Amino acid sequence: MIERMIKDGVPEEKIARALNINVKSIIQKRHLLDGICSEATNLLKDKMVASSAFQIFKRMKAPRQIECATLMVDMNDFTVRYARALLETTPPDQLANPEKAKVKKRLSGEKRKRMEEELVRIEREYKLIKDERGKKNLVLQFAKNYLVKLLENKKVSRYLGQYHPDILEEFRKIAEMQFLGSENTRLADSR
Secondary structure (H helix, E strand, O other), X not given: OHHHHHHOOOOHHHHHHHHOOOHHXXXXXXXXXXXXXXXXXXXHOOOOOOHHHHHHHOOXXXXXXXXXXXXXXHHOOOOHHHHHHHHHOOOHHHEOOXXXXXXXXXXXXXXXXXXXXHHHHHHHHHHHHHHHHHHHHHHHHHHHHHXXXXXXXXXXXXXXXXXXXXXXXXXXXXXXXXXXXXHHHHHHHHO
16 A cells, blocks of 8 residues: 555655654565565465564575475464574575675574474474375365265164264264364364
8 A cells, every 4th residue: 555655656754644654664664575586475465474574584585485485374473583593594505695694603503503404304294294184184074074974864863863862963063064174183183
């Protein structure tokens, strides 16, 4: 909205007065996404990401920005702290200006290497868990469809109603579920 007003010729000072914000803030917001690739922007467009996280992203090359944005979305973590951790574990060849990269004094080379290895391991484990969850949801969907068919059989429903009403009630709840989300996955995993 602000960008559109500026393009229409409204002075930044007038916009700042109308919105009761600092002119410097408008200028920063206008340049917020400069240096951020469009794929990363699209991944984060509807998320609450701090503007300083975008400043961190600008220090990485586009492929790493996309990878980091994907990780932030997957982990549902849009904090500056997480963006800094991702930057710290970015290999120098994926930094926009590797020669300008600040090496933090509190991280020795050994600690940095361990942190990079740990983040790579966590990313790999997360991807495996995500793939496994998809498979489990598929199995749960098949099981749900089977229960629906089973409950459509009047003899089976009558038998369960007479001898196992508690199981029949649980089967009906499962058959009526619209989405097989994480809480349903826990339900299935606990059995």
